Amino acid sequence: MKLLKHHSATVSAMVMAVGLTGLMVGASNAAQPTPWQMGMQPAATPVMEDIRWFNDFTLSIMTGVTILVAVLLLTVIFRFRKKANPTPSRTSHNTMIEVVWTVIPILILVMISVPSFRLLFKQLDIPEYEMTIKATGYQWYWGYEYADEGMEDVAFDAYMIEDAERLDIIANKGLTNAELPRLLATDYNVVVPVDTTVRVQVTAADVIHSFAVPAFGIKIDAVPFRLNETWFRAANTGIYYGQCSELCGQRHAFMPIAIQVVTKEQYVAWAEAAKSDVDEANTLLAQLIADEKKVAATAATNVKVVSR
């Protein structure tokens, strides 16, 4: 009986989870975890959109199976208990039902495997890419190199911004907590253009790390002496955060990944400046984004004035 209660609690949790993830599909651009978040981060790439769909799809099948099994268990317990059914049936075989309970699970597995393999190929088969970035895992930070022609000199290491420094920056620049999220913000962001297919080559220089960005649906091991590849194509601008996802030592939790997706024009300006100085390029980029926000804000107030 205890077991049954547990079952139905799981089922209601599943039903709730299906509902919640369904709700979150509407949100388009949140790049970091939020307090009390239950589902996955909103998708920022086509791969992540498919992952979210696949999660909801398998979760709904699982929910159905769990409900069916719970109902069958309850039926057996109540209808065929000793009191209600003192002389049990002596049936030992029923060909029909044996065929049914073999064939239906096979069909369900086939139904799951088709989109599962399609998604695996989509993740691992690198499409035609427009640029390449190499990420190297170190104990305990990430090193990035831009690999395209003319960009060979653009390389930097990205360290997590420590708590004390973070509070200073927030106070000095008047930022919000979400603009410089704790344990996720880094001193250098990986800058990439929006709507561009980026190939990421991932390796490590000491122990095994893992390069993972949830909103992009990417997670790939960073293994010394091995070059792994993944890709993403971000559909919205904004900063997307990830973390090392392979236990790599004492400061494993403190080597986050921050990818800043900017407009194509902003990227061109950044890349041009970064060829000679990444710090200057970042200052320029911050200026460009601040200008863009100002323009957007004025446009918004104008609209309000007009609508009055």
Ligand SMILES: [Cu+2]
């Ligand atoms: Cu690591």
